[in-house]
Amino acid sequence: MRFLKGVFVAKIAALAVTALAAHGQSLNSTAQGRSLLKTDAVTYLFPEQVSVPAGKPSQVALHFRIAQGLHINSHTPSDDFLIPTTFSIPDGSGVRLDNATYPAGTVIALPIDPTTKLSVYTGEFVIQARLVATAGNHLVQGKLHYQACDNNQCMPPKTITVAIDVIGK
Amino acid sequence: MRRNTLVLGATLLILAIFAWAGWANWEYRRQEAERLLSGAGQGELVPAPGGGTPQYVSPLNGKPAPAFKLKDLAGNKVSLESYRGKAVLINFWATWCGPCRIETPWIVELRNKYAAQGFEVLGVDTEGDDLEKSDKAGWAKATAAAGKFVAKEKIPYPVLLDGDSISRDYGGLDDLPTSFFVDRKGVVVAAQVGLTSESDIESKIQKALNQ
Numbered sequence: 001m002r003f004l005k006g007v008f009v010a011k012i013a014a015l016a017v018t019a020l021a022a023h024g025q026s027l028n029s030t031a032q033g034r035s036l037l038k039t040d041a042v043t044y045l046f047p048e049q050v051s052v053p054a055g056k057p058s059q060v061a062l063h064f065r066i067a068q069g070l071h072i073n074s075h076t077p078s079d080d081f082l083i084p085t086t087f088s089i090p091d092g093s094g095v096r097l098d099n100a101t102y103p104a105g106t107v108i109a110l111p112i113d114p115t116t117k118l119s120v121y122t123g124e125f126v127i128q129a130r131l132v133a134t135a136g137n138h139l140v141q142g143k144l145h146y147q148a149c150d151n152n153q154c155m156p157p158k159t160i161t162v163a164i165d166v167i168g169k
Numbered sequence: 170m171r172r173n174t175l176v177l178g179a180t181l182l183i184l185a186i187f188a189w190a191g192w193a194n195w196e197y198r199r200q201e202a203e204r205l206l207s208g209a210g211q212g213e214l215v216p217a218p219g220g221g222t223p224q225y226v227s228p229l230n231g232k233p234a235p236a237f238k239l240k241d242l243a244g245n246k247v248s249l250e251s252y253r254g255k256a257v258l259i260n261f262w263a264t265w266c267g268p269c270r271i272e273t274p275w276i277v278e279l280r281n282k283y284a285a286q287g288f289e290v291l292g293v294d295t296e297g298d299d300l301e302k303s304d305k306a307g308w309a310k311a312t313a314a315a316g317k318f319v320a321k322e323k324i325p326y327p328v329l330l331d332g333d334s335i336s337r338d339y340g341g342l343d344d345l346p347t348s349f350f351v352d353r354k355g356v357v358v359a360a361q362v363g364l365t366s367e368s369d370i371e372s373k374i375q376k377a378l379n380q
Contacts, residue, residue, distance in 0.1 A: 081264045081314065112364060113271050147265055153344040153363035154266040156295070 041070050041148035041155060044162045045124070054135040054168035057098045062087065062127045062162065064144065071120035072146040074105025078119045083147040083157050087127050094138035095166045101128040110151050133168035140164045227340060227349070227360035234259065234351045235338035239293065239329035242316050247327050249291070249355070256283075256377035257351040258290045258370075261332050261342055264314045265296075268364035269346040273322050275367035279374055280326055286378055287353065292324060295332035295342060348373075352380035 045063040052058035066072055073082045089097040103126060105119030129142075142162035148155045229235070234257075238248040249257070260276060262269035280290045296311035312330060319328050336342040339349065350359040350373045358380050359373040 081270075081318070082267070083265045110267065110271070112268075112366075116267070116271075118267065149267060152268055152365075153346065154263075154268060155344055156263075157265065 040160065041067050041158070042072060042144065042146055042160060043067075044144070044160065047164065049165040049167065050131075051167040051169055052131060052133050054133060057130045057132050060129050060131050060164075062129055062142075062164075063124060064127070065124045066122055066148070069150050070148045071108065071118075071122045071150070072148045074119040074121055075102035076105065076119060078107075078117055082118075083145075085121065085144070085146045087129060087142060087144050087162070089131075089140055089142045093140050094136060094168070095131050095133045095140045097142075098130040098132050100130070103127070112151070131166060133166045135168045138166045138168065140166050225360050225362045227357065229340065229349065229357040230360060232357055233355050234349060234357050235335065237335045237338070239331055239335070241327050241329050242312065242319065247291070247329055249351075252289055252291070253355055254353050255287045255289050256353055256374065256380075258288070258374060258377070259293060259339075259349040259351060260290055261293045261295055261336075261339070261345055261347045263295050263345055264318045266345040270318075272346055272364055272367075272370070273318075273324070275370060277322060277324060277326075279367070279371055283374055283378065288374060288378055290326040292319075292326060292328040293332035293335070294328055294330050295336065295345065296330070350374065350377040352377045354380075356380070 043065045045065055047060065047062075050058075050060050052060070072085055075084050075086065077084050085102065087097070087100050087102075089095055103121070105121060107117050108120055108122075109115070109117055127144075140163070142164060143159050144162050145157065145159045147157040234249060236249055238246050238250075241247050249259070258276065258280075262273070264270070276290055276292075280288065294311075294315045296315055300307040300311065315328060315330065318324075332342070339347070344362050346362075346364065348361045348370070349357050350361075352358050358377050361369070361373065
């Protein structure tokens, strides 16, 4: 009887190990599958949390990164048909965007059309946001609106959420 | 007694592992299904023979071009079906797309060159990609921007609005410009994503005319 119990437990354990191995394999497959999908053109880096004096305008530097090989229009694009990069904070979040200062764009030209100059951001860029927060803890869902291209094609305009925990003291 | 407790504990632990592995397997299948769904209809770039411009191979190649009926800038409804018997270039674009603006004069020139042979272009504007249907002011602004561009470039072919409503049928249109070349029988014979060259576009027009 004792022997049979031992065999039963051993068999169950072997099956569990097999299941774990299969699970590990499926996770690897998922990771490979996901790497084929497109990543976001722009990623918000930091800060995730800031403390500011309640009721007083405070400067906060918001850091973003643009995916390699892509560019987005600066806040002041070279032509009025291009979509500018803009940052905003929805009303009612307890934090108001008093002002936003954007970096100057880098002037580039597409290889196929060297005569047309574009004002763009590439790599990392920083927006200086002047925030006014009421007292308390506010989870702000800021919005960055942009439109990204590479040298040959463009992606549709997109708005990403910039989540910042703003503590007004 | 103690041994029985141990065996019971081990069995429960193992059963918990089974349950977890089952859930993980289900989650994996769900994610994989989502991934496949998101990639449905999307093509791929394949290297051209001799190392030329990579060619976009759409899953629509060799298949009938998906039917559509969209309004033009004047508000008239235009269907793809009404161009049966002509070779058609369906060119998805937007005014905010720099590469689209570069290729438009090429397309205008080629349209005028081959029109007499039975070739037409349908420009499909996807201006309002991030607009809600209810955003009337946004749509009016987008339509005005498209009209301004059409006038500036002296575009002689129909420009249709709300291309996003048919984007799924044409592979999602993640990037612009995107073009589909349709032969006289309504079959897609070539496709292109991104800016290539006037000669590349011309060769595909000729292919659509001669199929």
